[in-house]
Amino acid sequence: MNKLVIANWKCNPTTLKEAKKLFKSIVKETKDTKNTEVVICPPAIYLLSLKDKNIKMGGQDCFWEERGAYTGEISPKMLKDAGCSYVILGHSERRKILDETDEVINKKIKAALAVGLTVVFCIGETVAERMTGQTEQILENKLRAGLNGIINPQGVIIAYEPVWAIGNGNPCDIGSSRETLEFLREKINTPIIYGGSVDSQCAISYINEAGFDGLLVGAASLLPEEFGMIVKTIS
Numbered sequence: 001m002n003k004l005v006i007a008n009w010k011c012n013p014t015t016l017k018e019a020k021k022l023f024k025s026i027v028k029e030t031k032d033t034k035n036t037e038v039v040i041c042p043p044a045i046y047l048l049s050l051k052d053k054n055i056k057m058g059g060q061d062c063f064w065e066e067r068g069a070y071t072g073e074i075s076p077k078m079l080k081d082a083g084c085s086y087v088i089l090g091h092s093e094r095r096k097i098l099d100e101t102d103e104v105i106n107k108k109i110k111a112a113l114a115v116g117l118t119v120v121f122c123i124g125e126t127v128a129e130r131m132t133g134q135t136e137q138i139l140e141n142k143l144r145a146g147l148n149g150i151i152n153p154q155g156v157i158i159a160y161e162p163v164w165a166i167g168n169g170n171p172c173d174i175g176s177s178r179e180t181l182e183f184l185r186e187k188i189n190t191p192i193i194y195g196g197s198v199d200s201q202c203a204i205s206y207i208n209e210a211g212f213d214g215l216l217v218g219a220a221s222l223l224p225e226e227f228g229m230i231v232k233t234i235s
């Protein structure tokens with residue numbers, strides 16, 4: 001399988017002009033890469049304005065209904081129609097800031113799979129959960145609840161994102177990420193990627209030493225050269 005590098009731009013940048021510039025620079029920095037699938041997940045409002053033949057597009061979230069009286073929501077079908085093949089679901093920022101529950105995430109995953117989107121399903125433990133030795137139990141619970149009722153997880157990619165390693169330049173050490181990966185591989189047979197303070201220095205180790213199938217990149221995906229380096233080092 002090709003390695004996967006997914007850019008999660010989160011709520012950045014703040015203008016379409018900047019989004020187009022960033023996208024163009026990433027296209028340039030990643031254009032000669034082989035054996036790696038590059039996916040960009042911008043804010044949904046920019047999706048229709050960003051297209052390139054070498055880049056796949058993804059949403060950062062979606063609703064669970066196809067259409068109707070749901071003010072503010074974007075349905076999986078709309079993402080599909082806007083050119084997306086991926087959608088990130090269950091991100092810890094949405095769980096924490098927007099109170100997304102496992103039940104809500106489960107409904108979203110089912111709806112996204114139903115229209116043929118590949119789901120990047122994020123799971124991870126908080127620092128308190130880790131310190132009290134609950135990491136494996138928490139991950140197993142999230143996995144089970146998020147995929148409840150889904151018999152065939154084909155179309156789901158698991159993103160292991162330890163919450164304490166996100167956005168702070170303090171990535172999970174390779175050895176412990178490998179142990180967690182091995183635990184997850186016993187639970188589910190689907191690609192598993194790592195996210196949390198990934199940069200061009202540590203990226204390769206998560207693939208070659210830990211054995212992940214790809215990376216989910218936040219802050220570094222807003223820096224085209226750095227993101228390009230991440231893609232190149234693992235390709």
Ligand code: 13P
Nearest residue numbers: 008166167196197218219
């Ligand atoms: P950072 O790479 O900024 O730590 O973000 C990781 C993340 O949350 C990707 O979804």
